[in-house]
Amino acid sequence: MHIRLSGILCQATGGASTVEVSGATIGDILTSLVQKHPAIQEHLDDGVAVAVNGEIYRDRRDQVIPEGSEVFLLPRIEGG
């Protein structure tokens, strides 16, 4: 499976906007992403959001990712 990145997050992957990762849940693929690009850990610590087929998840690391899903890593968003 691939995870797509945008914004400042790409800097932590050496500019790559798509990274191949493995795992069944959001938590799994983030772990896989950190293994490939340790610099992303700093952003995970600051907070990120993960969009799975367009639905944005901020905290649910146990969210199962269905087969064939589009997964997008986004910066964490603040609200008012």
Add this chain to the structure above:
Amino acid sequence: MPYETDYTNQKFSVIGNRVNRPDGVDKVTGRARYGADASAAGQLVGKILRSPHAHALIKKIDTSKAEKLPGVKAIVTGDDFPDFTGGNRSLMDTLENCMARGRALYDGHAVAAVAAVDAQTANEALKLIKVTYKKLPHVTDVDEAMKPSAPVVHDWIRTAGIEPAPTTASNISQRNEFGHGDIDVGFAEADVIIEKTFKTEQTHQGYIEPHACLATLGPDGSGELWVTTQGHFTFRNMCASLLGLDVAKLKVTSSEIGGGFGGKTHVWMEPVALQLARKSNRPVKLVMTREEVFKATGPTSSTSVDVKIGAKKNGRITAASAELRYQSGAFPGMWGMLGAMTSFACYDLKHVKSVGYDVLCNRPKVAAYRAPSAPMAAFGVESVIDLLAAELKMDPVEFRIKNAAKKGTRASYGPIYGPIGIGPTLEAVKNHPHMKKRLGKNQGRGVACGFWFNFGGQTCTDLNIGIDGSVNLTVGTVDVGGSRASLALIAAEELGVDYDQVRVTIGDTSSLGHNDTTEGSRGTFSSGMATIFAARNAIDVMKQRAADTWGIPVEQVVWEEGVARAKGRQNSNLPPLSLKEIAAKSPRTGGPIAGHNEVVADGAGVSFASHICDVEVDPETGSTRVIRYTVVQDAGKAIHPDYVEGQFQGGAAQGIGWALNEEYIYGEDGTLQNAGFLDYRIPVCSDLPFIDTEILEIPNPNHPYGVRGVGETSIVPPLAAIGNAVSNAVGVRMTHVPMSPPRILKAIEDAQ
């Protein structure tokens, strides 16, 4: 996750009713207790000394005379706040914003604080504190701050998001780029291209209640904080981190809140109050003045935005790009990034690029303001959309409909959309009677769209049923917009009881697990979800009690309309047991009946709105009057329609003030010139028309009732809708917010 969060198309009997608000009587009779309404025996009065300079080195703070003043019990400066941040830069920024550490970074930055027996003594002590400053060069304009020659606010800032990484300091804390496709290809395909630059000035959320708290903190590190806040759990965690306290030893209670809109999501002076309390070993009450609220809390960004959009003659947009420069105050923020993410989110674009810059200035630390950053981006984008429609001789609503994002569209910020509501809101606008009303002389109409993300987050609730069958629901999300009424409706719906049987309380931090701050339009979405599950949990308990009473397996018991029924012909002789009957017997059937839930309520679903605005502009004075305003927004399921409409109207009202009047005005010396409601004018009732609303109920597939957040999106379109309306009324494109009378007159004169 004990329960499924998917939408179930459940039929409702209570949800959707316009019931009386539970806090209404308290608020109109003055019984409601806000941040400044708490007192403690022996309390002191806290006051803060603030920098009169935009940027200055603090060479020395001499507190000796103030300390000798009778009645002064404690004085703190930056030296009284040891670094417990463990190298966390964000925490250090927060600490430094609460109390300057060697440098004053903006007019109003706290440099010292006093706790004294009364306000007079505290004020006198502030005058006796001698601060020796060395003034430093300052910058308050976002475009000026980006220039290489600008005074640097922090010499440790290196712009993130640029390769190769810069080695010199800059006021640009980060650059973020979003988009897809190739805009050069897209613009080459365009028949018409419009490019414009826009500016918006800094505004404040303008909540009526100033920041206020009452703090105690003993030598054993145990303390309490009564405070007006949007998130008392977050305040607890933040204060504990900054002051080196155990989280569990600090109890934070949220007062009633007189408005927040994002401005009460951060700590500003609460750690100072706690530190004064620790040093004096007395309770300390600290209440900001309005001037302090303007100068030293978190307004929104001022911005400078370039927008370029191209389209073919058939009305299809071929490419769009934007550069968005957002001022974040004296500390790094994410505001330019959010502007870049939201700017083109309403549209289906093959080639799109948006670049956001976060820029430091010598102004107060920027905080969220209702859908933060989206209104300024929408002002630029929706203005250019209108210009393009005019150039193509197309109806601006039809042009938007033709290019609107839909299910399957790749959002400009990255992911592919699921089912979304921008198309239906535009169709509703197109068919709304407002659009058919003829305009008079000097009048103009504007339409604009807006987008906001919404989110859920960590949530925890308790539901307890009394022996008389009354229900107490305790939630941890502060009620900023009527969530207590909505959550009572949800509990009543699930349990099958009357709305009046349910009382909702906002629990303090010692009574529930962590709850995220009420922000991101999450209060009713997330606590509503947790309430549904907590109620179902309690129903499971009551079904078991009924089964035990009847001596049958619990599998043979169902819960319908507030009663337990025994299923099956073999149980037909068993009369139903109501909630009240089960509750009355509870002491002898197993004890208290309660339900609990903790959930990470994700899947809030993105939100869209489209607004229509009519204005009349006096061409001699430049004064603008909004004569009609309509909000159309997708709310998912409207739990309490009055409150949903109130959120729509409130966002529009704040947007009207922002568009026409509100503005931070800085002098040449970098000091704020209008820190009060006389000179910073928010709209009052007589400035506003009745704001009409249309609620679209497109269910959110990720909430059992289909709920979406509704609190923020309604502030996104107004700047642009009013900008388009004013531009149409005066025949000149307005590009600078607020569109105050002098700016409108100048635009007319320049055009002539």
